[in-house]
Amino acid sequence: MIKEASKKKCIFCGAKATTRDHVVPKCFFPTNNRFNLVTVPCCFKCNNGKSESDEHFRNFVVMKAGRNAADRWNDTVVRGIRKNRREFGRLIRSMQPVEVVSPSGLFLGRRMQVRFNAEPHDQGIRKITRGLFFHHFGRILPFDTSIDIGIVDTSNSSWSYGLSEIIPHLKANMLGDLKVFQYRFGNTIEDPDTSFWLYTF
Ligand SMILES: [Zn+2]
Numbered sequence: 001m002i003k004e005a006s007k008k009k010c011i012f013c014g015a016k017a018t019t020r021d022h023v024v025p026k027c028f029f030p031t032n033n034r035f036n037l038v039t040v041p042c043c044f045k046c047n048n049g050k051s052e053s054d055e056h057f058r059n060f061v062v063m064k065a066g067r068n069a070a071d072r073w074n075d076t077v078v079r080g081i082r083k084n085r086r087e088f089g090r091l092i093r094s095m096q097p098v099e100v101v102s103p104s105g106l107f108l109g110r111r112m113q114v115r116f117n118a119e120p121h122d123q124g125i126r127k128i129t130r131g132l133f134f135h136h137f138g139r140i141l142p143f144d145t146s147i148d149i150g151i152v153d154t155s156n157s158s159w160s161y162g163l164s165e166i167i168p169h170l171k172a173n174m175l176g177d178l179k180v181f182q183y184r185f186g187n188t189i190e191d192p193d194t195s196f197w198l199y200t201f
Pocket residue numbers: 010011012013014015042043044045046047
């Protein structure tokens with residue numbers, strides 16, 4: 001149940017809400033898969049001019065998540081990147097060769113990698129987290145709450161190390177179908193503002 005007062009406030013800055021914002025940017029979902037998407041109250045300023053940063057964030061996730069994510073998105077997103085030449089050019093220019101070395105020090109070859117600029121990614125994750133917190137708990141996450149972000153590489157077999165005790169306590173959910181965006185979450189009884197969110201792209 002969402003409190004009447006919090007309905008009218010932007011969940012990102014506390015200003016008067018005049019519109020609604022998609023928690024996970026619409027551009028993450030193929031056009032035929034845009035149902036079951038969550039929106040939250042948002043002010044004009046926080047909502048305005050965000051489509052470019054949304055696309056930057058999405059492209060980053062596609063490049064990072066690689067082939068599997070592209071397949072799941074039915075290649076719509078990848079085509080979208082190609083169409084957007086400016087963004088694509090920027091990505092190409094940020095590519096650099098890296099040497100891949102196994103954990104035991106064996107040289108595995110070279111591949112191209114996009115230079116990591118974590119800020120658009122972290123900003124996108126923070127917005128999703130604030131949005132889903134509001135959606136599930138019916139109140140705004142206090143603005144002074146810090147959000148710590150970590151990236152888990154699930155291709156590494158020990159990815160769940162340190163998380164195995166938390167994961168069974170989390171609730172699972174997803175937005176859209178095609179498994180475009182799955183997530184798990186939970187908060188602590190002692191301090192309801194302390195929560196844990198695990199997103200799978
Ligand atoms: Zn705002």
